[in-house]
Amino acid sequence: MASILYIEDDHEISNWVIDVLKEKGHDVLWLASGEKAVEKVSEVDIVILDVMLPGLDGFSVGRRLKTAEPGLPILMLSARTSVEDRLQGLEFADDYLTKPFYPEELLARIDVLLRRTQRYIPEKVELGHITVYPVENRIVNHEKKEEIFLTGKQHQIFQYLLRHSNQILTKEQLYEGVWKESYIDGDKSLMVHIRYLREKVEKDPANPTIIETIRGLGYRIRL
Incomplete structure (x- = not known):
């Protein structure tokens, strides 16, 4: 299951595509x-972007999104099939799919992009002594055979790090992605939650191996 930002002004097409995506989970x-759109990119795993939009066209929007979040995969959708249009889209986008298209092809291309960028969370993730089941919202210490229970905010932080696995997140990015509000310099809320989170998921919270601190930069979970 992925979080998808879908930008399309045609309501009939939008409703159909949304149903296809939600049916897949x-x-x-x-x-x-x-x-x-730029305000939303930190919340999602992939963008599906139509070319013909009111105001800024899809090419302009796509370039802005890539500037804001370079690692975010973008799939362009367009009825424009000329080589020039495809090349223009692929200057920044990761894939270009022309309309009309089969839903199976759309889903397959999404899966490929998510696997390529490693933003997709599988049904089960092994992290040392713990196993994470993202879809079920469960974490199990398989050495002790015990389930680990997180508070709401701890769970949101952990899931956000997982969704951006292998990526170093600054405290500002992590705070704004979880709290959905601007980070205020000096706020210790995130550090306190991460300390308590580590006490639950790490073997040795003083020497964490799951939620890594990258000195001077931020935090990371590596898969």
């Missing part, structure tokens, strides 16, 4: 224009 955030 994905979460979909839909926008009818690219006006607020």
Whole structure:
């Protein structure tokens, strides 16, 4: 299951695509224009972007999204099939799919992009002595055969790090991605939650190996 930002102004097409994506288990955030798209990129795993949009066209929106989040995969959708249009899209996008298309092809291309960028969380993740089941929202210490229970905020932080696995997240990125508000310099809330989170998931919280601290940069979970 992935979190998808879908930008398309045609409501009939949007409803059809959203149904296809949700049936597969994905979460979909839909926008009818690219006006607020940059504000949403930290919340999602992949962007599906139509070329013909009101206001800024899809090419302009896509370039802005890539600048804001370079590692975020973008799949362009367009009825424009010329080589020039495809090349223009692929200057920044990771894939370009022309309309009309089969739903199976759309889903397959999404899966490929998610695997390529490692933003996709599988049904089970092994992290040393713990096993994470993201879809079930469960964490199990398989050495002790005990389930680990997190508070709501601890769970959100852990899931956000997992969704951005192998990526170093600054405290500002992590705070704004979880709390959905601007980070205020000096706020210790994130550090306190991570300390308690490590006490639950790490063998030795003083020497963490699951939630790594990258000195001077931020935090990371490596898969």
